[in-house]
Amino acid sequence: MTRKEQKEERRKAILMTALTLFVEKGYYDTRITDIAEAVPMSTGLMFHYFKSKEELLLEVVKMGAEGTKSLRKGITPDMMAQVQPDQYLVGFLRKMLSYAKDEPWVFHMFVLMGQARRTGMPEESRQVALSVDIVDDTAGLVAKGQKDGIFHGGDAKLMSRCFWASVQGIMEEMAMDKDMKAPNPEWIVGLLR
Amino acid sequence: MTRKEQKEERRKAILMTALTLFVEKGYYDTRITDIAEAVPMSTGLMFHYFKSKEELLLEVVKMGAEGTKSLRKGITPDMMAQVQPDQYLVGFLRKMLSYAKDEPWVFHMFVLMGQARRTGMPEESRQVALSVDIVDDTAGLVAKGQKDGIFHGGDAKLMSRCFWASVQGIMEEMAMDKDMKAPNPEWIVGLLR
DNA sequence: ATATACACTGAATACTAATTCAATGAAAAT
DNA sequence: ATTTTCATTGAATTAGTATTCAGTGTATAT
Numbered sequence: 001m002t003r004k005e006q007k008e009e010r011r012k013a014i015l016m017t018a019l020t021l022f023v024e025k026g027y028y029d030t031r032i033t034d035i036a037e038a039v040p041m042s043t044g045l046m047f048h049y050f051k052s053k054e055e056l057l058l059e060v061v062k063m064g065a066e067g068t069k070s071l072r073k074g075i076t077p078d079m080m081a082q083v084q085p086d087q088y089l090v091g092f093l094r095k096m097l098s099y100a101k102d103e104p105w106v107f108h109m110f111v112l113m114g115q116a117r118r119t120g121m122p123e124e125s126r127q128v129a130l131s132v133d134i135v136d137d138t139a140g141l142v143a144k145g146q147k148d149g150i151f152h153g154g155d156a157k158l159m160s161r162c163f164w165a166s167v168q169g170i171m172e173e174m175a176m177d178k179d180m181k182a183p184n185p186e187w188i189v190g191l192l193r
Numbered sequence: 194m195t196r197k198e199q200k201e202e203r204r205k206a207i208l209m210t211a212l213t214l215f216v217e218k219g220y221y222d223t224r225i226t227d228i229a230e231a232v233p234m235s236t237g238l239m240f241h242y243f244k245s246k247e248e249l250l251l252e253v254v255k256m257g258a259e260g261t262k263s264l265r266k267g268i269t270p271d272m273m274a275q276v277q278p279d280q281y282l283v284g285f286l287r288k289m290l291s292y293a294k295d296e297p298w299v300f301h302m303f304v305l306m307g308q309a310r311r312t313g314m315p316e317e318s319r320q321v322a323l324s325v326d327i328v329d330d331t332a333g334l335v336a337k338g339q340k341d342g343i344f345h346g347g348d349a350k351l352m353s354r355c356f357w358a359s360v361q362g363i364m365e366e367m368a369m370d371k372d373m374k375a376p377n378p379e380w381i382v383g384l385l386r
Numbered sequence: 387a388t389a390t391a392c393a394c395t396g397a398a399t400a401c402t403a404a405t406t407c408a409a410t411g412a413a414a415a416t
Numbered sequence: 417a418t419t420t421t422c423a424t425t426g427a428a429t430t431a432g433t434a435t436t437c438a439g440t441g442t443a444t445a446t
Contacts (some may be wrong), residue, residue, distance in 0.1 A: 003414075003422080009425090019235060028221040028312025032404060042425045047405065118369045120219025155258070162376045166384070169362020170355050174309050183355045185346060190383045191230050191359070196392080196444075203393090225434060235395045240435065 011049050013039055013122060016105070019060050021107045023175050027121055054122045058073045061125045063114050070131045085145035086189050089138075093167065093185035100174055100182060111175045114168040135161050142192060150191045163191055202240050206232055209298070212253050215369050216301045220250060220314055247315045254309050254318045257302045262327045278338035280383050282331075286360065286378035293375060304368045305343055308363040328353050335385060344385045356384055 001009075017038045021030040032053050036043045050056040080088070099107040115121065116129035138160040147152035151159070167188060176178050194229070210231045214223040225246050229236045245251040292300040308314065309322035331353040338344035344352070360381060367373050 007423085029313030031402095043404090044406080044426065045424055048423070052403090053404065089337070098290060118365055121221035154382070154385075155374065158374055158376060159380065161366065161373070162380060164361040165362040165366040166381075167362070168376070169358040169360070169365070172311060173354065173358040174361070180354070182350055184350060186350065187345070187347070187355060187384050188359075190345075191380050193383060224432095233391095236434090237396065237436080246434065274395055274412070347435090379415085 007049075007137050010041075013059055014049055014056070015063060015098070015135055018056055019112060020104070020110050022057065022060065023111050023115075027115075031162075053099075054124075055167065057116075057122060058125050058128065060112065061128045064113045065128050066107060067106075068113070068134070072137070077090065078136075079143075084150060086193065088141065089189050089192075090185045092188065093188055097174075097185065099181040100171075107171065108175065111168070111171045116173070118168075119137045125131075138163065152164040159192055166191055195196050200242075203234075203353045207234075207239065207242055207249070208253055208256060212301050212305060213297070215250065215253065216304050216308075220308075225335050244338060247268055247317075250309075250315060250367065251318050253305065254321045255307045256322050258313045261301075261306070261327070265330070273334075277341065278334040279386065281334065282356075282382050282385075286381060289364075289369075290375040292377065300364065301368065304361070304364050307357075307364070311361075329355055331356065335351060338385065356381070359384055 012170055014035065018030070021035055021038060033043050035056075036046050046056075050059060054095065068076060079144050083091070096107060099105070111130070113129050116125045123162065124144070135157065139157040140158040142151055142163075146153060162166050170183060174182065207228065211228050212221070214228055214231065218227070225239055226236050228249075229239050230282065239249075276284070289300060289303060292298070305327070306322050308319045328350065332350040335353050335356075337342055337351040339346060339349065363376060363381065367375065
């Protein structure tokens with residue numbers, strides 16, 4: 001393995017550790033030292049990989065933004081046509097919630113991205129998080145569901161926003177308490193029906 | 194007005210200002226100086242009223258805990274018997290959401306209490322926030338609704354928890370964006386139906 | 387009218403955590 | 417085999433805020 005590859009690997013390890021801690025303890029309650037210890041690595045070395053705590057957060061958020069964008073590219077228009085909006089959302093949630101246990105990466109990332117959009121976090125990270133707009137995407141899906149008569153009436157954008165805010169709330173609750181059982185995705189989609 | 198009363202009033206002003214800023218900018222992003230400036234008063238004087246930032250937060254949370262408890266005492270058993278669980282929750286949400294605009298106090302308090310329960314905040318405040326358990330209360334209501342056939346099946350406690358997590362998520366979203374329209378409470382209760 | 391208490395100020399200090407840095411050793415390149 | 421590069425360390429420094437404090441003036445009590 002070349003040196004560059006090793007460095008890249010180490011970098012990834014830091015990003016992953018930071019993601020976990022940022023979600024589990026919160027950004028401000030996570031000390032650079034905590035991350036270093038968890039990786040593990042010396043505190044000073046952290047700054048060989050990221051120039052600041054703020055930049056580290058930014059990189060985590062950017063990774064999340066990339067992931068979300070490529071996830072979206074994987075969704076083809078005919079997929080959308082074949083599956084009903086409610087079933088699509090149920091499926092999405094089911095997958096996300098199942099990650100919570102075994103492979104918390106995606107789950108944590110979802111939670112962090114939501115937090116970056118909302119709560120007090122450095123401005124630049126918020127901007128990046130806001131640049132992937134899940135709400136507008138889903139608004140179209142909601143409108144389609146309304147036309148098909150499977151969703152109730154109302155401002156589709158607002159409904160989409162509430163739906164995701166709701167999901168965010170539940171995900172954060174789960175992130176706090178590892179023992180919490182996952183809810184049935186159908187319940188959450190019930191917000192739109 | 195006696196000196197003691199004046200002091201009490203000033204104290205309340207600080208608590209209210211802190212509540213607003215903690216919710217709007219987040220606890221860690223709110224400097225003691227920000228609060229002092231907003232009250233307004235000198236930075237040093239803040240410590241004449243509260244011995245630390247942490248204690249200030251704790252007092253705000255305690256105030257919220259008191260409020261919640263007395264709110265609960267106002268609910269008589271016959272009230273519960275007369276109104277259906279779904280209608281009770283819709284009414285509660287309607288009131289809460291309407292506060293968001295004119296009288297943000299209650300609204301902010303709700304958001305802060307939820308954050309104190311979950312996100313990284315000093316341990317003592319979290320304990321106090323956790324001491325008012327809205328989830329267990331509502332679980333009973335959910336169970337009753339299930340018996341009456343107006344709510345779907347499932348673990349009542351988990352459903353209650355998801356309901357409130359959902360509300361929390363939506364409230365936080367609204368706290369972030371003042372221009373966001375309030376959702377229809379019926380949508381949120383749809384999570385249980 | 388005088389004395390006392392205390393609300394009040396803002397500059398000085400203390401503290402905590404991020405960040406830097408000089409030194410070290412091991413791997414890669416020559 | 418030697419040189420060069422660079423990952424690595426942890427103690428020292430810096431930076432940003434919370435917190436303290438020595439005074440000051442004004443409202444209340446006597």
